[in-house]
Amino acid sequence: MKSLQRILFEAVLIAALGAAIGLAVNHRLISDAFTGKLAVPAAVTSVPGALLPQPVLLAEVRELANSGAVLIDARDFAQYADGHLPGALSLPLGEVEAQLAGFRQKVETGKTLVAYCNGYGCPDSFDLGMLLLKDGYRDVRVFEGGFPEWRDAGLPVVKGAR
């Protein structure tokens, strides 16, 4: 019969070992996440020279927003209403066909656009950025940290529908 203390100690050891292996295997991803420079999606690097939405970091998003860039929320209407970046326009990727005409009237093609969605594995902002570039907008960026990074940085979030 092993003492409970010893069993607990071994359990913690197993957890620590597993965590260490996981962090070691993914050390690049982790360090990128903590330094705020997450890898650009593979699609961006694999098409050289093509016109693609450029990734921007949180600090740049704040500067761009202050200098008149248009923030675009690519998530659905409900998530937008639940909380979005101040001043962001709602243009859900799923609704883009119905909404694009109205969006074009509001935003001229010379504007700098910054699209975002739910960060992480969320590809909607990038896909939306591609569509907007195809539609004639020339300067489209993607904020990959998206709404979660903005919110977790303690920056103001606005609730309410469009």
Place this chain on the structure above:
Amino acid sequence: MKRTGRISYHLCRLLLGGVFVWAGAIKALDVPVFAGQVAAYQLLPYAWNYAVAAALPYVELLAGILLLINIRIKPATLLVGLLNAVFIVVLLSVLARGLNIDCGCFGPDAGTTPLQALGRDAVLLALAVAIYRQQDRYVRSPVSPPED
């Protein structure tokens, strides 16, 4: 009677180990996607979702493998039980906050709701408790390890 008990003990051990190896392997294969699912729980700051997504699958894998190969059963089962207890608390917080998210327990395509996941975790926790309590009866080490 004893024989049936022994067989069911080992079946439970293999089942629990298999479930954790499976869950760990799926998530270890796509850490960024799992990070997104961890983020959906809205419990951690941005970068920490990645840390959890990187570490947790390997902890699950390791504990599952130990259960499968019948080594360090008690600590591995204790760890699995504690993990399940944490999952249950987290899922309860999801229900309490009314979040409509995918559990992410077995990768992005499983499509399990928090409530289903809660039920499954309760079963897994019961399995872990049963294995932990039966372990001494069915596996006796020939020499007792030194007590400290």
